[in-house]
Amino acid sequence: MVSKDLWAGVGSALAFLAGLITLAVNQVRIKLFINKITASFSSTVQITIPEYTANRFERNELFIAIEAYISDRCTDRARKLKAELGSDEQEPHLFVDDEQEIIDTFKGATLCWYAYTEQPRSSVVVQTPGDEERRFYRVAFHRSFRDKVKHSYLPHVLEAGRTVIANNRQRRLFTNNPDGETYWSHVAFQHPATFDTLAMDPMEKQAIINDLNAFRKGKHYYDKVGKAWKRGYLLFGPPGTGKSTMIAAISNYLEYDIYDLELTAVNNNIELRKLFIETKGKSIIVIEDIDCSVDFTGKRGDKKFGGESDNMKKERKQDADGTKLTLSGMLNFIDGLWSACGGERIIIFTTNHKDKLDPALIRPGRMDKHIEMSYCRFEAFKVLANNYLDITITAHHFFELFTEIGKLLHEVDMSPAEVAGYLMRAEEEYAGARLKGLVEALKTRKGNAPMDKATAKEEIVHTDVGGSRSYIKADKREEE
Ligand SMILES: Nc1ncnc2c1ncn2[C@@H]1O[C@H](COP(=O)(O)OP(=O)(O)OP(=O)(O)O)[C@@H](O)[C@H]1O
Numbered sequence: 001m002v003s004k005d006l007w008a009g010v011g012s013a014l015a016f017l018a019g020l021i022t023l024a025v026n027q028v029r030i031k032l033f034i035n036k037i038t039a040s041f042s043s044t045v046q047i048t049i050p051e052y053t054a055n056r057f058e059r060n061e062l063f064i065a066i067e068a069y070i071s072d073r074c075t076d077r078a079r080k081l082k083a084e085l086g087s088d089e090q091e092p093h094l095f096v097d098d099e100q101e102i103i104d105t106f107k108g109a110t111l112c113w114y115a116y117t118e119q120p121r122s123s124v125v126v127q128t129p130g131d132e133e134r135r136f137y138r139v140a141f142h143r144s145f146r147d148k149v150k151h152s153y154l155p156h157v158l159e160a161g162r163t164v165i166a167n168n169r170q171r172r173l174f175t176n177n178p179d180g181e182t183y184w185s186h187v188a189f190q191h192p193a194t195f196d197t198l199a200m201d202p203m204e205k206q207a208i209i210n211d212l213n214a215f216r217k218g219k220h221y222y223d224k225v226g227k228a229w230k231r232g233y234l235l236f237g238p239p240g241t242g243k244s245t246m247i248a249a250i251s252n253y254l255e256y257d258i259y260d261l262e263l264t265a266v267n268n269n270i271e272l273r274k275l276f277i278e279t280k281g282k283s284i285i286v287i288e289d290i291d292c293s294v295d296f297t298g299k300r301g302d303k304k305f306g307g308e309s310d311n312m313k314k315e316r317k318q319d320a321d322g323t324k325l326t327l328s329g330m331l332n333f334i335d336g337l338w339s340a341c342g343g344e345r346i347i348i349f350t351t352n353h354k355d356k357l358d359p360a361l362i363r364p365g366r367m368d369k370h371i372e373m374s375y376c377r378f379e380a381f382k383v384l385a386n387n388y389l390d391i392t393i394t395a396h397h398f399f400e401l402f403t404e405i406g407k408l409l410h411e412v413d414m415s416p417a418e419v420a421g422y423l424m425r426a427e428e429e430y431a432g433a434r435l436k437g438l439v440e441a442l443k444t445r446k447g448n449a450p451m452d453k454a455t456a457k458e459e460i461v462h463t464d465v466g467g468s469r470s471y472i473k474a475d476k477r478e479e480e
Pocket residue numbers: 197198199200237238239240241242243244245246352373380415416417418420
């Protein structure tokens with residue numbers, strides 16, 4: 001009797017347990033069902049952008065661009081901000097802080113952004129990937145904008161963010177380290193030279209600017225013709241004519257970093273290749289005074305006539321050994337397969353003696369444009385006078401001096417650096433005195449020959465501004 005009651009008790013307990021389990025399962029089902037229903041009725045879509053890519057080693061470029069985009073566009077509207085010293089280390093730079101909601105609008109869509117941080121799961125400091133603090137951006141929007149956000153808004157944020165980064169970026173001047181652990185070290189690049197302050201023939205200058213513009217926008221073109229996106233310039237001319245200044249002006253114009261490659265610190269072709277691989281896109285690789293750096297000047301002999309020269313044989317052996325920096329290693333650097341890595345690069349060689357260089361080094365395709373930086377003529381002088389003395393040719397009281405200088409500069413070779421030296425002479429306080437000092441120096445160089453008045457009366461100085469010729473009568477004021 002007792003055992004019958006016992007069994008009945010166990011039976012009802014089991015039935016009760018089964019009931020509980022069924023209820024729990026049903027509740028989970030109901031919960032899932034409710035979630036499903038809510039999801040299908042919810043009008044909000046969220047996209048989360050983690051700071052690091054899935055492999056946890058690289059920062060997510062989209063995240064970086066969003067950060068720049070939001071701090072550029074939305075900082076004024078945010079109430080929770082954080083500050084850091086900017087790239088110029090002068091001004092504090094403001095960022096939108098975590099958990100601060102930011103509303104953005106785009107073609108009729110309203111988007112709500114916020115950043116948040118996930119703390120590590122364990123409280124112990126661990127270096128294992130995945131267990132450190134993790135940052136995210138999240139954007140929420142109405143589901144009807146799903147396609148617009150994916151196909152237009154996010155690409156727009158990416159592009160705008162990249163532009164902000166490029167504009168805020170402190171450009172850098174890299175130099176290669178002899179036997180250093182790192183290949184390149186860098187400093188902030190802050191050279192004031194621009195195309196406006198560069199003294200040279202205006203037409204030539206405009207041609208260079210046009211060439212740079214075409215290059216910068218040329219990705220599609222380079223892809224289409226199957227060429228690596230790079231361009232080579234050879235700057236040649238006597239000392240002090242502005243070759244290095246031109247490089248600074250190009251860098252400032254394009255906002256590219258500069259890699260100043262010191263070839264004498266490169267031991268062999270392998271090192272050269274490694275240095276090259278370490279450079280980034282949107283940069284200018286410069287080799288100054290290429291004729292002095294390494295012996296690339298020896299003519300290699302013509303393959304067509306008489307086969308390989310001794311030089312070429314020797315070089316081939318050194319190439320095979322990888323023991324030396326050779327011309328062919330250099331050519332490989334400029335237009336070999338490696339040169340295509342990264343893209344958007346300008347390679348600039350400078351030299352005082354173009355004729356001494358091996359033609360192979362500077363043939364079209366390698367050095368696409370040869371730019372001659374020459375002695376200071378009148379056009380260049382006008383830019384220098386404006387730079388250093390703030391005076392233009394329209395300043396009446398300097399008209400005669402300008403005319404005389406224009407005439408002399410046609411006959412005498414003086415580098416812009418030297419002319420600039422006279423225009424900034426500290427011992428002369430006034431612009432007129434400095435200009436007179438320049439006239440004297442030019443006359444001395446001409447051989448102390450005083451200007452023949454009769455010739456001066458007839459002399460006409462030609463200036464070529466933007467293609468329209470203007471003539472200035474040397475003795476205009478005398479005639480009046
Ligand atoms: N064309 C120019 N326009 C403006 N300034 C110039 C120009 N050429 C020279 N200068 C002035 O002269 C200085 C020396 O010029 P720069 O170093 O550019 O000459 P360079 O051609 O590179 O000479 P080098 O062959 O000796 O390297 C510059 O700091 C600049 O102030």
